[in-house]
Amino acid sequence: MLKRISYISKFSRPLTRDEVNQLAADAEERNRSLGITGMLMSSGGIFYQMLEGPIEAVDSLFQKIAADQRHTDVLVLSVQEEIEDRLFPSWAMKKVNLDEEALSRLEPVKALLEAIVVQRESMQRLMRVLSRSVWQELMDDNQPRS
Numbered sequence: 001m002l003k004r005i006s007y008i009s010k011f012s013r014p015l016t017r018d019e020v021n022q023l024a025a026d027a028e029e030r031n032r033s034l035g036i037t038g039m040l041m042s043s044g045g046i047f048y049q050m051l052e053g054p055i056e057a058v059d060s061l062f063q064k065i066a067a068d069q070r071h072t073d074v075l076v077l078s079v080q081e082e083i084e085d086r087l088f089p090s091w092a093m094k095k096v097n098l099d100e101e102a103l104s105r106l107e108p109v110k111a112l113l114e115a116i117v118v119q120r121e122s123m124q125r126l127m128r129v130l131s132r133s134v135w136q137e138l139m140d141d142n143q144p145r146s
């Protein structure tokens with residue numbers, strides 16, 4: 001059985017095109033030996049990656065990736081267990097740099113990625129408000145009643 005994970009993350013510092021290319025080339029080489037396929041997209045300081053392969057290989061690779069210092073704020077977008085087919089059977093890691101691609105058909109992808117990032121930021125703001133309000137409620141509850 002195969003598993004597929006997709007996530008977005010932010011560059012933790014500005015990465016040059018060469019650094020991103022090197023990261024993707026190293027990933028491709030390792031993935032080939034792990035039976036992992038997928039794609040790695042970058043755009044405006046954001047990574048979007050899809051990884052697919054044997055369940056254990058995907059899980060242990062994703063743990064490593066999530067702890068990688070080159071990016072931060074890793075947000076899992078989807079986890080699919082027990083998939084039968086790969087979306088990217090022939091790519092050990094297809095690299096797509098949307099900042100460089102002149103293909104206008106990728107413009108909607110770029111816009112979607114940006115929209116997800118904006119949504120994520122407003123979700124994070126809402127979560128902060130939620131945790132403050134919950135905390136406030138619980139503190140108020142603890143006050144002795146007069």
Ligand SMILES: Cc1cc2nc3c(=O)[nH]c(=O)nc-3n(C[C@H](O)[C@H](O)[C@H](O)COP(=O)(O)O)c2cc1C
Nearest residue numbers: 026027028030031047049061064065068070071093
């Ligand atoms: C955005 C991003 C995507 C990555 N994708 C992969 C990948 O597909 N395959 C891979 O082997 N390493 C990938 N890496 C690198 C891993 O985090 C890690 O450095 C690598 O697996 C080597 O780990 P090791 O030295 O502990 O064996 C990625 C790193 C980042 C920041």
